[in-house]
Amino acid sequence: MLLDIEKHVTPEHSRSHLRFPFRLERPAAKLNIRFSYTPKVLEEDAVARRLMEISIERYIEPERQKAALENLERYLPLQNLITVSVDDADGYRGACHRHDPAQQLYLSENGASPGLIGGRIGVGDWAVTLSVHSVVTESCACRLEVWVSGEEGFE
Amino acid sequence: MKWVASELHTHTAHSDGKQTLPELARGAKKLGYDCIALTDHNTMSGLADKEAVERETGLAILPGMEWTTFYGHMVTVGLRAFVDWRQAEPDNIRAGLTEIHRHGGVAGLAHPFRIGSPACTGCYWEFEVEDWNEFDYIEVWSTTFAPIRPDNRRAYALWTDRLNAGDRIAATSGRDWHEQKATDDPLSVTYLGIEDEQAPLAEQALLALRAGRVAVTLGPLLTLEIRSGATGRTYGIGAVVPAAADEGVSASCTALVSLQFSVREGLWELPPQSYRLAIWSNKGVVAERRIEATDDATYSLDIDAGDTTWTRAELWGVVKGIYTLIAFTNAIYFA
Numbered sequence: 001m002l003l004d005i006e007k008h009v010t011p012e013h014s015r016s017h018l019r020f021p022f023r024l025e026r027p028a029a030k031l032n033i034r035f036s037y038t039p040k041v042l043e044e045d046a047v048a049r050r051l052m053e054i055s056i057e058r059y060i061e062p063e064r065q066k067a068a069l070e071n072l073e074r075y076l077p078l079q080n081l082i083t084v085s086v087d088d089a090d091g092y093r094g095a096c097h098r099h100d101p102a103q104q105l106y107l108s109e110n111g112a113s114p115g116l117i118g119g120r121i122g123v124g125d126w127a128v129t130l131s132v133h134s135v136v137t138e139s140c141a142c143r144l145e146v147w148v149s150g151e152e153g154f155e
Numbered sequence: 156m157k158w159v160a161s162e163l164h165t166h167t168a169h170s171d172g173k174q175t176l177p178e179l180a181r182g183a184k185k186l187g188y189d190c191i192a193l194t195d196h197n198t199m200s201g202l203a204d205k206e207a208v209e210r211e212t213g214l215a216i217l218p219g220m221e222w223t224t225f226y227g228h229m230v231t232v233g234l235r236a237f238v239d240w241r242q243a244e245p246d247n248i249r250a251g252l253t254e255i256h257r258h259g260g261v262a263g264l265a266h267p268f269r270i271g272s273p274a275c276t277g278c279y280w281e282f283e284v285e286d287w288n289e290f291d292y293i294e295v296w297s298t299t300f301a302p303i304r305p306d307n308r309r310a311y312a313l314w315t316d317r318l319n320a321g322d323r324i325a326a327t328s329g330r331d332w333h334e335q336k337a338t339d340d341p342l343s344v345t346y347l348g349i350e351d352e353q354a355p356l357a358e359q360a361l362l363a364l365r366a367g368r369v370a371v372t373l374g375p376l377l378t379l380e381i382r383s384g385a386t387g388r389t390y391g392i393g394a395v396v397p398a399a400a401d402e403g404v405s406a407s408c409t410a411l412v413s414l415q416f417s418v419r420e421g422l423w424e425l426p427p428q429s430y431r432l433a434i435w436s437n438k439g440v441v442a443e444r445r446i447e448a449t450d451d452a453t454y455s456l457d458i459d460a461g462d463t464t465w466t467r468a469e470l471w472g473v474v475k476g477i478y479t480l481i482a483f484t485n486a487i488y489f490a
Contacts, residue, residue: 016225114167
């Protein structure tokens with residue numbers, strides 16, 4: 001296992017990147033990433049409403065705020081959003097900007113999960129970055145595992 | 156000038172879309188588009204089979220990526236290389252913009268007034284902007300039935316404010332198209348003005364976007380030229396009318412507004428009506444008239460161009476029972 005990380009993030013982590021570097025000592029056929037976080041949804045209705053009231057006050061023009069508050073349900077349920085991106089020694093290997101709270105991803109010489117860029121799984125410094133767009137729950141448990149499988153040329 | 160129907164904001168399953176690039180391209184072709192930009196969130200991996208899809212559909216596909224940052228979404232189009240969106244902070248978007256331009260791309264604010272965090276972190280534009288001229292465009296019409304949406308009205312007003320402040324910046328539409336789902340809502344089309352029809356379309360479309368040769372509509376194609384009383388020449392959308400040596404002569408100009416109702420025939424519908432055609436400038440509405448839905452008609456409206464810094468045409472009328480802006484041209488500037 002190249003990375004096996006358990007991390008709790010809170011609303012304080014919103015709008016920040018968590019970068020997890022690792023080093024690949026030998027070329028491999030396939031790099032595997034398993035990422036999950038829980039909970040996905042903010043269940044406490046009163047908390048969600050309070051957060052949306054603040055948001056409406058901040059982002060909606062004063063004359064439309066009343067109407068927006070009356071239609072606040074359209075924004076619910078509020079959700080946590082954390083996305084994955086990958087870098088190798090030569091640069092960016094893509095991102096998976098989607099809402100799934102559990103993702104099994106891979107990169108290999110001949111392919112990759114949608115969002116990621118296939119190509120050589122080469123020796124050197126790699127990193128998985130978790131971009132914490134939004135944490136609305138009091139706490140959110142993240143798990144990130146990275147491992148390689150197969151020798152280069154044999155998937 | 157050939158005007159190419161384009162959709163500049165799209166997603167596939169390479170980010171959070173629910174469609175493949177072939178599905179997107181076939182859907183776009185069916186709706187009468189000739190050009191799309193694929194602008195997945197923070198990745199360009201969806202472009203791997205671009206050439207094959209272009210061959211199959213005959214559509215031009217512009218490479219793009221939507222910078223999906225914590226402080227704003229920025230659509231980028233035409234880049235030859237990746238520029239790292241993760242460096243973006245509230246006070247440094249200018250650095251990213253410089254890199255995007257260095258790699259041959261253009262950039263625009265996406266849906267700048269869509270509600271932000273926590274409903275949609277980064278959807279509302281919160282980056283500090285030092286110089287609006289450095290942005291190529293503002294996506295003033297987002298999603299479907301765009302002109303009636305309050306957040307789009309704010310974006311349109313922002314664009315007008317920037318033009319009034321002397322900035323030269325284009326305005327586009329973008330569906331933010333995530334899936335092939337039928338809708339009864341009117342769709343927006345961004346028409347890009349192509350100068351060289353022999354050259355590759357994708358390359359020419361990018362030049363048009365950069366130069367602001369852009370017209371946006373829910374249906375008919377509305378274009379504008381200014382015939383300068385001083386030089387006797389005409390200037391198209393995105394161009395700059397030169398200042399005349401003799402100021403008394405330069406003040407008389409003619410706005411030549413053209414309307415084509417036969418574009419994308421059968422793919423949009425407006426109720427029978429007479430429309431309001433208006434010429435706007437930094438001085439407000441400077442000319443207007445009623446017109447009928449006559450195809451391929453050109454209307455001449457005299458305008459006093461004294462103290463004018465920019466001008467655009469707008470078409471107003473009733474859509475689905477609502478009186479609204481139906482089409483607008485980008486600006487023609489005055490030196």
